[in-house]
Amino acid sequence: MNVKISLFxxxxxxxxxxxILRPGLPAFTAEFPGDADPDTLHFAATIDQEIxxxxxxxxxxxxxxxxxxxxxxxxxxxxxxxxxxxxxLDYAVAEAVVIQxxxxxxxxxxISAIDFYRKANWTVExxxxxxxxxxxxxxxxWSRP
Numbered sequence: 001m002n003v004k005i006s007l008f009x010x011x012x013x014x015x016x017x018x019x020i021l022r023p024g025l026p027a028f029t030a031e032f033p034g035d036a037d038p039d040t041l042h043f044a045a046t047i048d049q050e051i052x053x054x055x056x057x058x059x060x061x062x063x064x065x066x067x068x069x070x071x072x073x074x075x076x077x078x079x080x081x082x083x084x085x086x087x088x089l090d091y092a093v094a095e096a097v098v099i100q101x102x103x104x105x106x107x108x109x110x111i112s113a114i115d116f117y118r119k120a121n122w123t124v125e126x127x128x129x130x131x132x133x134x135x136x137x138x139x140x141x142w143s144r145p
Contacts, residue, residue: 005091008044010035013054020074034058045088052079062104070107105142
């Protein structure tokens with residue numbers, strides 16, 4: 001499998017985001033506030049030039065300091081549980097650390113994704129909460145190895 005990971009324009013990842021994260025909802029629900037900000041980073045993993053996994057990193061805050069917020073992580077169902085999402089996550093985190101070495105990286109993780117993030121050095125930092133129309137989540141924080 002020839003996987004390539006790089007930055008992409010947000011428009012290239014919206015279809016995958018919608019299909020995986022917002023099925024049955026209008027396409028515009030896959031567009032997030034901050035997508036067009038110049039500091040937002042959109043990453044994708046491709047196989048044979050087809051986007052099969054994506055995520056975005058937004059400038060944000062964590063405990064009143066600058067931070068990266070991970071959002072919109074999605075992997076095509078045909079490629080889930082093959083390590084692609086982990087490779088993409090590790091790549092994006094490494095890039096973010098180069099850009100802002102002292103910033104924490106956090107996300108609102110779906111309950112079903114907690115184990116995925118835990119295996120990648122993330123810790124649960126909140127009680128479970130609901131994101132309307134999407135489902136139950138917890139806030140997680142990446143821990144530097």
